[in-house]
Amino acid sequence: MAAVGSACLFVALLSALFAVGASLYGVRPGRRRWIDSSRRAIYALAALVLVAFGLLEAAYVTSDLSFEIVTQSSSTDTPTFYKLTGLWSTQEGSLLLWVMLLSIFSSAVLFATRRRLREIVPYATAVLGAIAAFFLTLSVFAESPFTLLAAPPAEGNGLNPLLRHPAMMIHPPMLYSGYVGFAIPFAFAVGALVTGRTGADWIRATRRFALVAWTFLGLGVMLGALWSYSELGWGGYWAWDPVENASIMPWLTGTAFLHSVMVQEKRGMLKVWNVSLIVATFVLALLGTFLVRSGILSSIHAFGASTLGPPFLAFIALVLVGSVALVLARLPVLRSEAQLDSLASREAVFVLNNLVLVGLCFVVFWGTFFPLISEAVTGTESSVGPPWFNGYVTPLALVLVLLAGIGPVVAWRRATPANLRRAFAVPTAVAAATLAALLLLTPAAESAPSLIMFTLVGFVLAVVAQELWRGTAARRTMTREPAPLALARLVARNRRRYGGYIVHAGMALLFLGVAASSAFVDQRDTRLVPGQTATVGDYAVTYRAPTARFLDDRSGTGAPVTFGAVLDVRRRDGGESFRLRPSRNYYAASEGGGPMGTFGRFFQGESTTEVDVRWGLRRDLWTAVQPDLRALIGPIREANRRFSGVPVEAQALILAAIVERYRREAPPATFRTLVSPMIAWIWIGGSVALLGALLALWPTAGARSQRVTSLYAARLGRELSRA
């Protein structure tokens, strides 16, 4: 099997190299068939990599421990779901995932453009083939996922317990899809630059891919945040960790790109900016992939130092230098076809939005790489923390949300006072009313940034609602349809436009959650014995009783031992009351390891927090527990002394008795409790934005009707000329 897999990767590398050669050779007139051949080589590449991927997944599912990577990141007792995800927790597997996604995206775009953009496509194919060849070279020669062990061990390491969370099944593939997806518009931008065809054609051909990449990347980032909130025991969702930052940077420039290309499509402006943005986005995506694996910045994600640093950095440098040189060489054909007429215009707002997004990206970049920068400048490594990031990001985010309300409705070219009045009278009134209500009825004034954010969120939502309302009303006067039908048809007929509005509304809701939960969270760390009560915000939390389970992990992660707590939570004003059961899973240390002997090793290995959250639209109540196992040291020592030699079945009984001892002794435990207002709106807003993006992506009947219309126009023209 391993031989077949290795062969697949090797032939895939040859296909990629062939695609590069054939597409460049086929550029000359009369060699059209070489272009077709290069496209098919990319299809073959995708098929081969898929087979290799499938073989590896099969090895994981069957726990074939002769595979080195299976031994590293899986084991026979790892639950099947997590066996499947083990592949991309390894460096070899994640490289393969990257190249698999790249080959699928590449095949899709080359299939979609097989009869279009004849000048640009060969160069785009060559770029995509070269990227695939780079990754495959690493996979074949440096980090082969098909490395076999001469002496397979009896059991593997198992998947890192921290990664045993449902979101981990989709988070890495989503992020990678996002990173990889930006390779498509990048490749076409390079093609456009090489051929000098720098109109909006390359943008139109790859717009959907850019949007797909953006959507995947955004979803990946959001799932990562959700994982952090519901799996890591600290209660937050964003820590300005280098790897988080690495994933948000291409998303920010990608967001800027999605907006600025509209200006090029409509007005023929910002050509240099657009190609630069997509180059930056792709380079940042490569950097993101590299950072996760490199270990050059200290991060919870830095999975150890890797050997891939030098080739990766060289590749990133090559992409960057090559692209910049190409843009500089093509400056003459990248001239703007129009000038900015007025600052009160949609293009001006888009430019501003781009500057803010790129500024945000620069802030994140500077802060993330500051340890390296400061070491280069002052000789000592230092770092900046979340307060530094927040100090810059908060005001920029406020401006961004404001622009998200203005951009969609301000007129192109030059907005008239009448246009501005019509567009903004109602939303401004709504914002003012929101502000007044917040000041009168809530303590929101305690945090000025949050107060401004709430007001702006009201503004954006009002803009979107007004647009939907006006569109629906206009449609009803023409068609006399009932309102819901008119709304549905309105959105369905203009998916890109209304999808965009819905994304804006979703982002506004997301920022509502961010602002409320970060400014008004109540957090408490307490040590309680059963029966004691702690108060957090408006809630009283009583530690009712400890729980202890052996071989009965309810979250399906395969942990043998779970200790937890039953908490009775009551609103202090006599409102709702409910129960929460946070716990902690313990995974055994490897056999013979640890100073605690046969029985102690079950409590000495990895352990992971299993958070319990009462989700709510108004607030979440989040709890985590850290049990104190000192009470078990005595019983463990005694068991080690008396029962070390007994058969495995008997050991299990003794372990069960030790675990039960925790429940009976009920030692104190440390709890972290958070009352986070409106934090659920982050996930709700993110989902709304996702929905909007999907709506904008959905294939429209527009393409077909356009064809029909043009046929009709041609016939009409013929008949008119005859008349």
Place this chain on the structure above:
Amino acid sequence: MSVDPARKRKTRAVTLLTVALLLAGALVYTSFSAATEAATPSQLVASADPERSYELTGKVVDGSVRREGERLRFSVRDRGGRTAIPVAYAGVVPDPFREGREVIVKGRVAHGTLVAERDSLVTKCPSKFTEKEAARA
């Protein structure tokens, strides 16, 4: 009154550039002044400014972890040496935290102890899942 459009564009470009430069300047200045210096245990033991905050990196000394109520006390030693500094920490202990593992913790030095900021403890991922050498051994 009409302004020459070329001149107007120039004014805009200059304004924009000035704003961008000012922001970049602020960014550079604040990052250097707000930054926390990275330090090893031996550096802090040798000399530490009590007014400054440091980011300590090193390994948790075996047998040094103790819990005192809500506080966690442990010592951190140099990666490749034995010089160690005691740490007093409060807040969330990351799941992978364990004796012998590499940690990063931020705080100020008082009476020879690093008094850590709440929740500033980061534990690097355990080597079991990263280093191939461990898997091969």
